[in-house]
Amino acid sequence: MSDNAPEVLISEDRIQTRVAELAAQISSDYGDIAELVMIGVLKGAFIFLADLSRKLSIPRTIEFIAISSYGKKSAPSGAVRLVMDVRGNIEGKHVLIVEDIVDTGHTLKYLMGMLGSHRPASVKTAALVRKAESAEVDVTIDYLGFDIGDEWVVGYGLDYAEQYRTLPYIGVVKPANIQAR
Numbered sequence: 001m002s003d004n005a006p007e008v009l010i011s012e013d014r015i016q017t018r019v020a021e022l023a024a025q026i027s028s029d030y031g032d033i034a035e036l037v038m039i040g041v042l043k044g045a046f047i048f049l050a051d052l053s054r055k056l057s058i059p060r061t062i063e064f065i066a067i068s069s070y071g072k073k074s075a076p077s078g079a080v081r082l083v084m085d086v087r088g089n090i091e092g093k094h095v096l097i098v099e100d101i102v103d104t105g106h107t108l109k110y111l112m113g114m115l116g117s118h119r120p121a122s123v124k125t126a127a128l129v130r131k132a133e134s135a136e137v138d139v140t141i142d143y144l145g146f147d148i149g150d151e152w153v154v155g156y157g158l159d160y161a162e163q164y165r166t167l168p169y170i171g172v173v174k175p176a177n178i179q180a181r
């Protein structure tokens with residue numbers, strides 16, 4: 001591993017074990033439903049969605065949605081904007097929103113409201129990581145991988161300035177590498 005590699009916070013093994021546990025829980029909770037529509041939030045959730053969806057033992061289909069946030073901390077909730085909507089019709093279907101990370105919670109809250117207006121049979125949420133101390137709005141995460149502190153993490157889909165998304169683990173970028181960019 002090079003000196004520039006982010007410091008490991010959650011190892012590849014821990015992620016894979018936890019994703020398998022979440023998949024088992026989801027498969028058991030939804031039981032014999034006809035179809036679960038998994039909606040991945042681009043870009044960060046693409047790897048979590050790929051791994052989670054392949055470990056499920058229930059019928060599932062995949063959709064993607066893209067949003068952009070105009071700000072981070074203490075931004076008004078209206079700061080989240082839809083960039084790409086789901087393609088398929090989700091009315092009457094069971095929907096699972098798959099997010100990479102929940103920080104303030106504004107993004108997930110916005111998505112729940114927005115997708116709820118399509119009148120699905122149910123909407124639940126899965127997130128790999130949550131920054132518990134950073135919550136600004138109350139939003140339920142039905143399937144959560146890990147709680148972490150308030151630090152910027154990368155890897156397993158997550159980026160810093162579009163870098164590090166393909167790391168197999170979740171890590172913290174060293175301050176020297178942030179300043180260097």
Ligand code: IMP
Pocket residue numbers: 044069072099100101102103104105106107108151152153154158159160
């Ligand atoms: P929220 O609306 O504040 O919950 O922010 C959620 C979005 O912010 C996530 O979907 C990520 O795109 C981004 N984000 C927040 N924290 C991090 C981080 O530590 N690393 C990478 N992306 C993050």
